[in-house]
Every structure is written in C-alpha cells, then in structure tokens.
Amino acid sequence: MVFEFFFAFSASAGTYAPLDCNKANIPAERAICANYGLGQQEARMATLFAITTSLVAMGQRGDIQDAQRAWLQRRDACGNNVSCLKKAYAVRIRDLNTVMEAIAARGPF
Template identity: 65%
Template sequence: MPRRTAAVIATALALACTSYAAVAGEYAPLNCRKAGSPSEKTICGSYALGQSEARMATLYAVATSLVAMGQRGDIQDAQRSWLASRDACGDNVGCLTEAYDKRIAALDKVIAGIASRGPY
C-alpha cells in the first residue's frame, strides 16, 4: 500500500473514532451477553469470527462517517441486507466466515474509493 494511501486511511480511521458514537446507533458490534440467535452465539464463541465482527463494525463506522448522505443510505441498506444473510448462516462457521469476508471486502472497497479521490 502506498505511503500516501496508508496516511489517508489512518486519518480516516482517526476521524471515524471521533464520530463513532453517532454512527454506533446505526450498527453496534455484537453484545455477546445478549447473543440470542445461533449465528450470534457462534460468532461470540469464535475468536476469529469475533475479530471479523470487530473489523467489519470499524470499517462500517469509518465508511458511513466519510461518505455523503445518499451513499451512506446505500451502505446502511446493504448492512441491513448483509445482517439478514449473516443470520441465515445459523451456526455454520464456514458460511459466517465467508459472509464476513465479503462484507469486509465491500467496505474496504468503499474506503479505498474515498482514499483514491483525495483531497491530500
């Protein structure tokens, strides 16, 4: 990753952390004490899936805090759709892993698009 892109992403993450509270109401990472569905219980019982959940939630917060309102709505709609597909995995670890990998890749793409347009 070029140094300039890394700096832009680091700046974006720092900005997102300051505005995360506003975005957290839209999607908060799993609270394992309240995990009820088979997918949530499986995620909470797996270190790797828990890490994927944390990464996805962070990327979601960054992406939604840096885009215009219209694109933010699209990302939020995609998140709701993704949550339904994730929950459809039930306790299937392979399915959950694949779901997280795809969502993380989609959010990475949004952030890379932001970084590619600057300004810097």
C-alpha cells in the same frame, strides 16, 4: 496501506465489542461470540462500517446502511455454520474496503 491502519486500530481496541455477546440470542450471534476469529472479523467489519458511513455523503450513507441490513440477514441465515459466517464476513469486509478505496482515491482531504 490505509486499510491496514484501520485494521490495526480495530485490533488494538481491546474492549471494543460491536456485538453484545450478553444479548446474543440467535445461532449466528452465539457462534460469533464463541469463536475468537469470527469475533475479530465482527470487530473489523463494524469498524470499517462506522468509518465508511462517517466519511460519505448522506445518500451513499443510506446505501451502505441498506447493504448492511441486507448483509446481516444473509449472515444470520448462516446460523452457527462457522464456514458460512467466515465467508459472509470476508465478502462484507471486501465490500467495505472497496468503499474505503474509493474514498482514498478521491483525496487529498
């Protein structure tokens, strides 16, 4: 599946860190930096976000960026609650995968 390729890409990017843990200043960011699984979810989500926004037209890109800003507010509202953060990432990754599926369905490229 095409999405497994993207996940493998993000997981193999050893030094890839979308969230600068040296600048983590809110409870949600500190919790993400302290939890390996959440860090991996952050990397996966950030990679999917970068790929989707690079593959869509400007109007849809703006919609995805607006949704990302709204999602960041919801994520940050979780504070340091790891369970809440895991659920937030699962929802956002699912939403970004839906965009990727729509892109793939329109092929060939």
